[in-house]
Amino acid sequence: MEEVRTRSRNRIIALACAAVAALSLLVSDNMLRSAALISAGIEMPQGASSLLMEITPVNNPDERPIIIRSPANPVSDDFDITATPADILLLMEEALVEFADQTPDGAIVPLTYTDAHATHVWGPLAVRNTTATQANRDISQDLATPLGLEIDKNLPSVLIFHTHTTEGFEIIDRPWYAADWNSRTQNRYRNIVRVGEAMVQMLERAGFVVIHDTTIFDVPFAGAYDRSRAAVQYWLERYPSIQVAIDVHRDAIHRSNGERIKPVAEIMGHQAAQVMLIAGVEEGRVAELPEGFPNWEQNLAMAARFHAFAQERYPGLMIPIFFTARRYNIDLTPFSLFLEIGADVNTLEEAVFSGRLVGEALAAMLENYVI
Numbered sequence: 001m002e003e004v005r006t007r008s009r010n011r012i013i014a015l016a017c018a019a020v021a022a023l024s025l026l027v028s029d030n031m032l033r034s035a036a037l038i039s040a041g042i043e044m045p046q047g048a049s050s051l052l053m054e055i056t057p058v059n060n061p062d063e064r065p066i067i068i069r070s071p072a073n074p075v076s077d078d079f080d081i082t083a084t085p086a087d088i089l090l091l092m093e094e095a096l097v098e099f100a101d102q103t104p105d106g107a108i109v110p111l112t113y114t115d116a117h118a119t120h121v122w123g124p125l126a127v128r129n130t131t132a133t134q135a136n137r138d139i140s141q142d143l144a145t146p147l148g149l150e151i152d153k154n155l156p157s158v159l160i161f162h163t164h165t166t167e168g169f170e171i172i173d174r175p176w177y178a179a180d181w182n183s184r185t186q187n188r189y190r191n192i193v194r195v196g197e198a199m200v201q202m203l204e205r206a207g208f209v210v211i212h213d214t215t216i217f218d219v220p221f222a223g224a225y226d227r228s229r230a231a232v233q234y235w236l237e238r239y240p241s242i243q244v245a246i247d248v249h250r251d252a253i254h255r256s257n258g259e260r261i262k263p264v265a266e267i268m269g270h271q272a273a274q275v276m277l278i279a280g281v282e283e284g285r286v287a288e289l290p291e292g293f294p295n296w297e298q299n300l301a302m303a304a305r306f307h308a309f310a311q312e313r314y315p316g317l318m319i320p321i322f323f324t325a326r327r328y329n330i331d332l333t334p335f336s337l338f339l340e341i342g343a344d345v346n347t348l349e350e351a352v353f354s355g356r357l358v359g360e361a362l363a364a365m366l367e368n369y370v371i
Helices: 002-025 030-042 046-055 086-098 139-144 192-205 224-238 296-313 348-369
Strands: 066-068 106-111 120-122 125-129 156-161 209-213 244-251 260-267 270-273 275-280 321-324 337-343
Touching (some): 086 348, 120 139, 125 139, 156 192, 156 348, 192 244, 192 337, 192 348, 209 224, 224 244, 260 337, 260 348, 270 337, 275 348, 296 321, 296 348
Parallel strands (some): 106 260, 125 321, 156 209, 275 321
Antiparallel strands (some): 066 209, 120 125, 275 337
């Protein structure tokens, strides 16, 4: 059996290398060639991914480690959005052996967040409003606000990045966690970058040009938002065509009794990590910042529009919007989104499935704004 598996892996590696060689012929810039290598490795089993990582050039300070590709990335018509990618299946198989000796230190509690967890509900739009100045705001009215969003499919229009890049997940689906397991990792094949890549794939299938900045911003942890802010400003200056900037995270919900919450929903017969949007307002400390948050209402309208759209498309996927006095870096474009996909005790499989769902829903929504 092991011999068969080894031959299979070798064939996959050979195919991966051939694909990389073909991709490199399509790009002339060294940075894009490096990006093509990273991209090709994302969907491969870990063995192939490791090989690609070894031959990817080290990025200098002026060359951000990104994934940027033409939307003409072929995907078969019989693509199954619910199918677990091969690289994650292999990670799961290896983890069963690697962590066979782990013992339970606390319970993982699945929880599906519903309208009951919201302060306000308007049809498919559910919001947990913790603001002071906007406590009574009728956010359903923001759904009718014209966004002013204009997408050119011939140019980069969506930027995906991860301020807390090393946020990771469980690999094995089980009802308990081990205290010695650290889900944070710089391995982009099992942290939040992998989820972002799932979003990229779905957007590309719909013909959008996407920049995926995979820079590790949270090592050290302090200053992560300053570093990601500078990166977003860099991309906006380089590509003024970018309309939507998305900071993709995962949550961590720990109870005082040691339980860890796993937000899940059943979508199309499969378990998905639930998704939460955070929307901010200019009040309190946010109002005291030098730049403030002048476009918070546009960001809120964008978040409300996407939440309602995704919830109608995939009922149960969305946790109520967290509307609070925060800014993060969502002030940098009028159409920024701050996403929390799952939590630390969701599995990578669940999170990547949700990344696909989010990417597909976002692509469908953005089609309404293509010029």
